[in-house]
């Protein structure tokens with residue numbers, strides 16, 4: 001093909017894909033999302049944390065404990081209207097803003113980043129995840145559910161990286177400059193059970209760990225610390241207690257102590273909730 005024809009082909013492809021992107025943006029801006037709370041109630045003298053998956057489990061406990069500290073909290077949930085426990089906290093605590101977010105919705109993440117462009121985020125706390133509670137999670141290879149495998153990668157690995165991409169400048173502009181991501185020992189080659197199970201969950205957390213490890217070589221240039229945490233084995237299934245597990249309040253109290261103590265040395269590390277010791281990949 002002649003150079004001019006090649007250039008024409010590249011240009012027409014570029015225009016076509018730009019048109020597609022514009023269509024996607026238009027679709028995102030046409031959609032309306034729920035917000036509960038008033039951002040003018042945020043206190044500029046307090047640290048600000050953004051927590052994903054905040055309507056239940058570990059995320060909700062982070063909201064409880066950080067509201068007791070008087071911090072500004074942007075808590076995201078897929079369905080704020082159904083997040084009754086979050087709503088109950090927000091009723092008495094105006095520094096809690098609930099924002100609708102499904103972490104696979106990248107246009108919405110960008111929209112939120114734009115909305116909070118002037119709000120420094122001290123801690124970007126990626127907690128939302130697809131946990132291995134679905135039927136096929138404990139199946140052997142013949143039972144791997146490929147839709148769950150794809151979703152787990154999109155939610156557990158891509159979601160936190162997309163959030164970091166969109167909110168890195170908000171974190172860099174803050175006092176504490178921390179990106180904290182809740183991972184799992186299940187994603188560690190060294191620490192995960194030596195058994196054929198949780199294929200999709202384990203692989204998604206291993207991918208998450210590598211995404212954040214790679215990111216740490218960029219965050220270091222902005223004095224931002226990116227750290228992965230194992231929360232321990234935590235009872236978050238209502239009505240079910242796993243033997244040897246801890247309650248969300250213990251996990252979160254200990255994780256917050258680790259988060260409070262993070263230093264530049266912890267950039268790119270995977271730490272345990274209990275005492276902040278470095279865990280193997």
Ligand SMILES: NC(=O)c1ccc[n+]([C@@H]2O[C@H](COP(=O)([O-])OP(=O)(O)OC[C@H]3O[C@@H](n4cnc5c(N)ncnc54)[C@H](OP(=O)(O)O)[C@@H]3O)[C@@H](O)[C@H]2O)c1
Nearest residue numbers: 053056057058078102103127128129131182184233234236
């Ligand atoms: N519990 C443990 O023992 C344990 C151990 C190791 C690691 N972890 C990690 O800790 C984190 C929290 O675990 P958990 O036990 O509290 O889990 P959980 O009780 O299952 O709660 C998961 C949270 O993530 C949200 N979520 C799921 N998919 C989402 C999506 N596409 N977009 C936005 N939010 C989404 C859920 O929202 P909905 O209510 O809308 O579904 C919920 O708020 C997870 O990353 C998990 O992998 C937990």
